[in-house]
Amino acid sequence: MVLVQEADFNVQALYQDLCIANDTGAVAMFVGRVRQFTEQVDQDASFLLEHYPGMTERNIEKIVTEAKQRWPLLAVTVVHRVGELRVDDQIVFVGVSSAHRAEAFQACDFIMDYLKSRAAFWKKETSQGQSHWVEAKAADEASLERWSK
């Protein structure tokens, strides 16, 4: 399941959905959150996540398909929020279920790595009336090399 939405998500409910198959022996989950991105606490600081409707979902589906080809997975759920978010809000959920833990951990890590660099999302930070688009990190791109066959 791939969802791109403004609404928050409930980790417990998403976890339950990942456990439906009887042969589920492992569930690995990752939650990304908005951390404090200003040096000092700013109650009005906000964070805008823009996406490319249609393409973003296709990008994520492709990443999930690739993960399913690499590991024997039972279920995969990706929920990515868009719109205006604030410090402490949840941004992204990646959940993977499988028979054994190794593939669940690896697939969750793989999907998250590719989401960073191969899905059409852009972040803009606003604090004290100043906004700027967050620049992509070279480390995120470099991290993908771990997965080259």
Added chain:
Amino acid sequence: MKINVLFFASAKDVFRCAATDVVLEEACTVLALKQQLASQFDVPLAEVEKLRASIDQDFARDEDLVDPQQHREVALFPPVTGG
């Protein structure tokens, strides 16, 4: 043939709009389309060249061809920062 060009994130600031239409008589590379848009919008080419692109919602490289007979939509945007 008309191609719809979309701008996302900082590309919207560069072009000061979210979308435009470009008429292409024949296929051209993404780079050539960027050069045409830079000239049309009077934007420094260096600003446009560093943007990434997609053709019909698939990531594309500068050397990829935009073919008005096949394609409907091109987007320009900075490197993605999701997750």
